[in-house]
Structures are given as C-alpha cells and as structure tokens.
Amino acid sequence: MGLISRIIGGGAVQALGNAVEGVSEVFTANATRRMELSHDAYVAALGAAGAEFAQPRSGWFDGFVNGLNRLPRPMLALGTLGLFVYAMAAPDGFALRMQGLAFVPEPLWWLLGAVVSFYFGAREAHHFRMTRPQVSRAPAAKPAAGPGIDENPALAAWREEGRE
Numbered sequence: 300m301g302l303i304s305r306i307i308g309g310g311a312v313q314a315l316g317n318a319v320e321g322v323s324e325v326f327t328a329n330a331t332r333r334m335e336l337s338h339d340a341y342v343a344a345l346g347a348a349g350a351e352f353a354q355p356r357s358g359w360f361d362g363f364v365n366g367l368n369r370l371p372r373p374m375l376a377l378g379t380l381g382l383f384v385y386a387m388a389a390p391d392g393f394a395l396r397m398q399g400l401a402f403v404p405e406p407l408w409w410l411l412g413a414v415v416s417f418y419f420g421a422r423e424a425h426h427f428r429m430t431r432p433q434v435s436r437a438p439a440a441k442p443a444a445g446p447g448i449d450e451n452p453a454l455a456a457w458r459e460e461g462r463e
Contacts, residue, residue, distance in 0.1 A: 371418065 386393040 368422070 382393070
C-alpha cells in the first residue's frame, strides 16, 4: 500500500482512520448516514400511507360518488353540443339567453373559470398519481469489467499490491 502503512502497519492505520472519522462526525454530520435515515423515514411514511388505502371501500355510496365524479365532463361536452342544436331549433330563445349571459359580470366569469380549472386539474392530478409507473427496486446488474470498460490498470495493480 502506501509508505505510512508500511512504517506503522495496516491495523494501526485502520484504527487511526476510524478514530479520525469518529472525531470528524462530532463536528460535521455523516451525510451518508443522514441520507440513509431520511430514506428509512420516507419508506416508513409511504408504508403507513399505503396501509391506509390497502383495502379500497366498495360500498354503494362510494359507487354513487364515483358515478357523480364521472358526470361533469360528459355533461359539459354534451351540453355544448346541445347549445348548437338549441341555436338551430329555436334561434329567438337562444339569442335571448345569450343576451342574458352578456349581463353576467366579468369577476363571476373568472370565478367560474377558476372552479372548472381546479376541478379538472385536481381530477387530472389524481389520475396522474394513480397511474404513475412503478419504479423497480431491484439493483441494476453491473456490467462485466473489461480492458476498456471499467478497468483501471493502475488501480488493479494497487489492489493486488495490497493483497500481498
């Protein structure tokens, strides 16, 4: 290995390194350990949240609410087409109602736009969260070391020297 390990001995250098590491962690937190603890807390929180929704409820009320949640989009689409049919079938009534819409103040239109945007945005976010692809937790296979891929001749010589 190095000159110091030849003079002092391998075990003493290892003990000295461990002591320095312990002293340094008094002044500066171990970033790797902090990341491990943070990951463990995240996994525990995910497990707790997942356990809450492990058994989905499927009662009549849930089915009814799910059906109500599916109504607004088709109703808006069919209602818009219905307005075109109404405009052709009864132009006087349609014109009267459109004049009534002209009297709606602008802040109320902004409020309607915000409500519709938040409703459909929340639905889209919900579907995005529920259909997100699952990430595999299996470790990736390490490619075989070859002369040009992952092998450093100087590092290999240093490792061999340390084993002797």
